[in-house]
Structures are given as C-alpha cells and as structure tokens.
Amino acid sequence: MSNIVAGKIAFVTGAGSGIGKATCRILAREGAKVIATDKNLKAAEQTTSFLEGSGHLALELDVSELGNVESTFKKCQQHFSKPPTIIVNSAGITRDNFLLKISEEDFDEVLKVNLKGTFCTVRTAANAMIEAGVSEGGSIINLSSIIGKIGNIGQCNYSASKAGVVALTRTAAMEFGKFGIRVNAVLPATIETPMIACVPDKVKEMFIGMIPLKRMGKPEEVAEVIAFLASERSSYVNGASIEVTGGL
Template sequence: MPGPLLGKVAFVTGAGSGIGRAICRVMSRDGAHIVAADKNLASAQETIATLGSEALALEVDVSSTDSVAKALSATLDKYKRPPGVIVNSAGIVRDNYFLKMPEKDFDAVYKVNLKGTFLVMQYFAKSLVEYKKTGTIINLSSIIAKINNVGQANYTASKSGVISLTKVAAKEFGKFNIRVNAVLPGFIDTPMVAGIPDKAKEAALASCPLNRLGKPEEIAEVIAFLASDKASYINGATIEVTGGL
C-alpha cells in the first residue's frame, strides 16, 4: 500500500537530532520528500543520509527572517511548490531560577522557540496561499506549558506561546484549507532531556504512570498522523503525548 504521505513535501525544523530527526525518518517511511532544516547543517545532512526517500538538508536559523526566507526559496527551487507539511520542531532550553535568569537566556529561548515558530508559520503558510495549495502545520509545544516547571520560566512561556500561535493560526488559516495543530511531548529520551539534572529526571519518571521516558519515534508517529489525510478534520488541537504525565 502507498504510504499516507506519499508525494508530499515535508519541511521539518530541528531536524538534526532528537524528535526532529525521528519525524524525518517516520515521514520518509510514509512516503514524504523531506526538507531537513537545522542550524547545524552537518546534523541535518546526517539525518537525510539515513532516509530512504528524496531529501534536502538546509542550514536554517529559525529566529532569522532572512534565514527562513532563504529556506523557503531553496525548497521552492527544488520542488517547484511549497511544502504541504510544515513541522516546527526546533527548540532550545536555557534553564535557571526566575531570579537568576539572565535576560540573554530569556531572549535566546524566546527567539528560537516562539519567534522561530511564528516566522516559519508566516512565511510558509503565505507561500501555500500564494500557490493556492492546501497544507498542514504541526508545532511542537511541550507539556511544560501546562505543568510549569521550576527553573523554566523562559521555556514555559515560549511553549505556552506556541499553543496560542497554533490556535490563532488554525482560525485564520482554515479558510485556506491549511490545518494547524500542536503536539505537547512529555519527557522524551532526547539530547535536550539528557541535559536535565538526574534528580529532575527521577521526579519526572515518578510522576509518569508509564514510569519511563518517551521515545522520539512515539512523538513522530503522532505528528505523521496529523500530517496525513487521516487527520483531515483535526484543526486547532493540542495533543499531549506524555505517558499520562
């Protein structure tokens, strides 16, 4: 049987590792042509080297208007149409207690996690409208947006903002037949989570009914479903994938 994403072009940010890399692999398996975007070009190239379908690796700083515009142009040059699937997976952490957090760390997280998501959504959705193409956008928020971890004021605020962007865009883009949804991962076994102190990870596992970290592929499968026609009436949703956290 043909894959549920056969022939679709999927643009994935943060594609060089973790959840982003898993998304590229699962969508490639399902038939999509992958545009793997990451600030680290070598990591994006490593991702596409593992795929079984046509792919393009791009160096992209999602917090830069110029970089996002160039990424869109490169995608259009290769595929002659905008990607019908856009996944905002790029994200960073700069954890610290509220009273000790440097302004530069707040700004860095905001620029990548929230502004970066906004810029990619705006540029790529506008292109879909101009080309009169339908599409779907999936944004990576986090369960932290709901449970509000100590030491993550910047990350929590940015990921809460992603939920709001998702819901506003779902209402505005619906008339163009562009669906927008958000996925809220729990604690997933990624390089980002590997940097969390052991005590914090132990506390997270203790509060998770499944008593384990999630796998990047478990997030990727949900995102691939949302990108497919099987999810054709899901719009403006926030889907938790947390093991019950």
C-alpha cells in the same frame, strides 16, 4: 497499508536531532520527500543520509531570523518547483535557570528560537502555500511541551515560550482554515532526546515517578503522532493540542 503522506513535501526544523530527526525518518517512511533543516547543517545532512527513499534535502536554517526562513523557503521552491505542504516546527532550545537568577539574554534567546522561530516558519510556509495555490490539505504541526501547560521549576522562559506556541497555533488555525491549512500542536513530556540528556538523573527520576507509564517517551512515539497530524487521516483535527506524555 499505503503510505499516509505519499508524494508530499515535508519541511522539518530542528531536524538534526531528537524529535525533529525522528519525524524526518517517519515522514520519509510514509512516502514524503523531506527537507531537513537545522542550525547545524552537518546534523541535518546526517539525518537525510539515513532516510528511506530519495530526493530529500538538507538545509541550514536559523528559525529566529525571518529573512533566513524566507530565503530557505525560496531554495526549497526552486529545488522542488513547489513549496512544502507539511511543516513541522521542531527547532527548540532550553536555557534553564530560576526566575530570580535568569539573565535577560537567556530569557530572550529561548523566546526568540521557540516562539518567534515558530512564528517565522508558520507565516512564511502559509504564505508560500497560498501564493502557489497548494494550501488545500496543508498541515502545520508545532512542537509545544506539557511544560507550557503545567510550568516547571527553572524553566520560566521555556514554559512561557511553549505556552505561546499553543496560543499561536490556535490563532493560526482560525486564520488559515479558509485556505484549507490545518494547524495543530503536539505537547510532549519527558522524551529521550539530547535536550534531556543534560538534565540531572535525580530530576529525571522524579519526572519518571510522576508519569503513569513509568518511563520516558521515545522521539519516535512523538513523531508517529506528528505523521498522523500531517496526513489526511486527521483531516478534521485543527487547532488542537495533543499531549504525548505517558499520562503526566
């Protein structure tokens, strides 16, 4: 089997842990040069240190600041002499609380990282690809969540941000199609990541009870779907929202 993204440059946000980290590992395994970005530079560096192949890059990135995203992309272009054509938006946070109690700051912060952060990266990446003349065959994969579709008690901010990611993905797919850039979203359910580690066991058990496969997903199981969407094997998949939920 040949590597499905051989020779490509992949830019992954939230690469320090969870789904982002697993995605870096699988894209590297499939032949890509990986730019692992995270707000926590040490975590991003740790991710790259375990990747197959050579020439990977770790960079600090705050996705919620457009200027920061743009300067980070400039660094990537200087390093590789061309922009990445695989983009995975995995950076995300939670600040859970009931709607009647949640603070304005916690609401804003989650939308700023999860939704605005996705916008900042998508816009910057697409502009870079188009300007460099490498947009044909470009693939952007945005991490949404099944919570964006079904909602969840205590997660009004998170569910709203992830629903927004799906809408942004659909629109971007419509606008970027003429440049040859595909844009898709992945909607995981309960995955074994550091983000889920702080959820009380009782709540986790309740979720697992609702999942037909009766278990949580592994980050790699989401990353394999992302790798498929990044590759030419999904060349006619565009504007789609793919659920990776064990049937939830």
